[in-house]
Structure formats: structure tokens, C-alpha cells
Amino acid sequence: MVPVFFTILLVVFIISLISFVGIFTLSMRQEQIRRILFYIVSFAAGSLLGAAFLDLLPEALETGGRESVFALLLIGILTSFVIEKFLFHYHCHHHGKQHKDHYHIKPVGFLNLIGDGVHNFIDGIVVAGSFFAGPHVGISTSIAIIAHEIPQEISDFGVLLHAGFTRARALLFNFLTACMAIVGAIIGFIFSTTIESFTTYLVAFAAGNFVYIAASDLIPELHHETDMRKSFLQFVMLVIGILVILAIKIYVPEQ
Numbered sequence: 001m002v003p004v005f006f007t008i009l010l011v012v013f014i015i016s017l018i019s020f021v022g023i024f025t026l027s028m029r030q031e032q033i034r035r036i037l038f039y040i041v042s043f044a045a046g047s048l049l050g051a052a053f054l055d056l057l058p059e060a061l062e063t064g065g066r067e068s069v070f071a072l073l074l075i076g077i078l079t080s081f082v083i084e085k086f087l088f089h090y091h092c093h094h095h096g097k098q099h100k101d102h103y104h105i106k107p108v109g110f111l112n113l114i115g116d117g118v119h120n121f122i123d124g125i126v127v128a129g130s131f132f133a134g135p136h137v138g139i140s141t142s143i144a145i146i147a148h149e150i151p152q153e154i155s156d157f158g159v160l161l162h163a164g165f166t167r168a169r170a171l172l173f174n175f176l177t178a179c180m181a182i183v184g185a186i187i188g189f190i191f192s193t194t195i196e197s198f199t200t201y202l203v204a205f206a207a208g209n210f211v212y213i214a215a216s217d218l219i220p221e222l223h224h225e226t227d228m229r230k231s232f233l234q235f236v237m238l239v240i241g242i243l244v245i246l247a248i249k250i251y252v253p254e255q
Helices: 002-025 030-063 066-095 107-133 135-163 167-178 180-194 198-222 228-251
Strands: none
Touching: 002 107, 002 135, 002 167, 002 180, 030 066, 030 107, 030 135, 030 198, 030 228, 066 198, 107 135, 107 167, 107 180, 107 198, 135 167, 135 198, 135 228, 167 180, 180 198, 198 228
16 A cells, blocks of 8 residues: 555656646747647547546446446536536636726636646545556556646646736745645545545546546637648647557556
């Protein structure tokens, strides 16, 4: 158990360090950033779908009842929808009142930190549960999360700067919210070792979360591109993301 625990902590710490990726965009032009995100978002969508359908769901079905697994898959999708919808509504409600407030830091900055903290906390729980399901599940889940976190953290960094944070404070607070993944990982580890079938159902829930992120957040972004050559490159990167997860499942031992 001890090696697994430290592996989980190492992985979530690496994921937390991705919060500093925003600093590398400071010297880039907007066109350069868009070009990088063009490929990363496509790869992230593929890796999330690959992890959900090729690794997480099959793993959950091996140890859990079919009805329960698919119910948790649906709950994962619905929970992700509710969380995103609530935070978006809360953001719009306060953003519309900014002209009445006199904060040096715009409220949207703090709302972004809260939302990011919740998101990272869930990521930590998911990583912990996935490593209990097996090394290949843990690795593929971690790669999918990392791929998704890169564009997410670049966006969060930009939001914090827009909200009035200095660059140093934006990086610091972004990292602190990213560390919520460590808290989530510790809780996920405790639950996985004490609650029977927790890992099985958490993996199914994570699959629903991954499907929602890929289908509602990332793939719609890809549809904004209408150039056929670029669209084909998006498709190639999406397939590569799936193939990376498939390769992990094939070549990484289950235990």
C-alpha cells in the first residue's frame, strides 16, 4: 500500500505543477498560443475518450455489476454537468454586477479559483482510485488528466490576470488551487482502502466525468475550426490521444 500511496502523491504533485504552465505563455503571441492549444485540445479529447471507453469502463465492468457501473457512468456525466452549470451561472450572476462593486480583484478571479479547486479535488480522488484499479488504469487516467489540464491551466492563468492578479500572485494562487488534487488524492486513497467496491464505482464515475469533458467542452471547441486541412490534423491528434491510451492498456501490466 505504501508504494501505491507515494506513487499517487507523486503523480498528483506533477499534475499540480502544470499550474505553472501559464508562465511560458507570457512571451508568446496569441497566434503561437492558439497554435499550441490547437494540438493539445485535440490530443486531450482523444485521451479522455480513450481512457473512458478503453480502460476505465472495461475495468469497472470486470469487478462491478453492469447496471451499477452504467448508473455511475451516468451519474458522473450528470454531476459534471451540474458542477459546470452552477459555476457558470454563479460566474455570470456576479460578472454582471461588477460595475456595482469596487474590488481591486474582480469577483470572476475568485470564482475561477473556487471552480478550479473543486475540479482539481475531484481529479485527485480519480487518480487515487484509478491506481487502485491497476497501474495501466492509473497511468492512462493520469495522462488524460494532464493533457486536459494544460489548456485548462493556461486559460485559468489568463482569467486571473484579467481579474487583476499580478503575474506572481496568479501563479501562486493557481498552484494553491492545483494542490487541492493532493487533498483529493489522500481522501481517495483512504476511501479506496476502507470502503468495499469504492474503486470500482469511482472508476465508472470518472469515466462519466471524462466523457462529459471531452464531449461538451473539448470537442465543441474543435468544431470552431472550418479549414479542412486543420480539421484533419485535429482528427489525427484526437486519434493519437486514443492510441496512446490503447498502447498503455496493452503494454503496461495490470498489477
